Amino acid sequence: MSQQDLHLYHGAISTASQRVRLLLAELNLPYTSHLVDMLKQEHVNDTYLAINPKGLLPALDDDCNVVVESNEILIYLDDTYGGKRFQPMTPERLAAQQTLMTLASDLHGYSKYLYYEFLFKPLVRKTQQQMAEFEKQQKDKKLVLFHKTLSEQGGYDEEQLLSAFRSVEVILDVVEDQLNADKYLLGGDVQLADLSLFPNIYRLQRMGYPLQERKRIRRWLSAMKKRESYQVAVAQFEPVKLLVFCASYRLFRHVQGSSISHLAERASVRVR
Numbered sequence: 001m002s003q004q005d006l007h008l009y010h011g012a013i014s015t016a017s018q019r020v021r022l023l024l025a026e027l028n029l030p031y032t033s034h035l036v037d038m039l040k041q042e043h044v045n046d047t048y049l050a051i052n053p054k055g056l057l058p059a060l061d062d063d064c065n066v067v068v069e070s071n072e073i074l075i076y077l078d079d080t081y082g083g084k085r086f087q088p089m090t091p092e093r094l095a096a097q098q099t100l101m102t103l104a105s106d107l108h109g110y111s112k113y114l115y116y117e118f119l120f121k122p123l124v125r126k127t128q129q130q131m132a133e134f135e136k137q138q139k140d141k142k143l144v145l146f147h148k149t150l151s152e153q154g155g156y157d158e159e160q161l162l163s164a165f166r167s168v169e170v171i172l173d174v175v176e177d178q179l180n181a182d183k184y185l186l187g188g189d190v191q192l193a194d195l196s197l198f199p200n201i202y203r204l205q206r207m208g209y210p211l212q213e214r215k216r217i218r219r220w221l222s223a224m225k226k227r228e229s230y231q232v233a234v235a236q237f238e239p240v241k242l243l244v245f246c247a248s249y250r251l252f253r254h255v256q257g258s259s260i261s262h263l264a265e266r267a268s269v270r271v272r
């Protein structure tokens, strides 16, 4: 079987898809790309649901062996094609890597409230018809509610956003502590933990999330962005129009006094 048999179903700016593309680029693995347009709800059409019944991106099909869940895909690819090159050798570091990858998954769950609200809300709100179609196709009630709240109520309420913000902060504290004098999370070499955590933290940075005090995270983001894999797997998939839209929307929210920085200020006022 050749590596050309790898089929990746992914979203251009989906952070979970970015994780997998980063590893494919690091491993220099060729694959057949199937871009799935989430704005057109292609991820919940019958064709894609037959591949991943969860209606989530990404999914990897390796010669009819379908793997879903981005962290599972990372491990599968590194085990199968990377000779475990991106996984630490010692049991302690391996355990640390597992913990960090679980945190990456948690971070995805919390941070999406923030970037749907502060980075691209007008773009991702669904019409009534789209919402009805989504509800019919997506079995995960929590995910349906996530989209319904944004689309029908116009956004998440203050408590939800503050709670998401605080949970993100707790995870960023762990990541900041984990990063010491080394270049990457688990030492001098990039590992799966870095590839797993990078996309959501990078997305936070793009959103204008307050990272000024987090010097190690900012240094690590710069190091990750210098890698060729970032260009191949992330930057080249970001449509310029979308970047312009996000930058303008950020500015609009800033002028309105309702940006992520304003939420951060309110969060620290309430903590004190």
Ligand SMILES: N[C@@H](CCC(=O)N[C@@H](CS)C(=O)NCC(=O)O)C(=O)O
Binding pocket: 011, 013, 014, 015, 016, 017, 043, 055, 056, 057, 058, 068, 069, 070, 071, 105, 108, 143
């Ligand atoms: N735990 C899953 C999460 C996948 C996920 O939530 N992907 C997003 C895109 S980044 C998605 O498909 N969302 C579908 C939706 O919001 O309808 C993984 O890591 O693969």
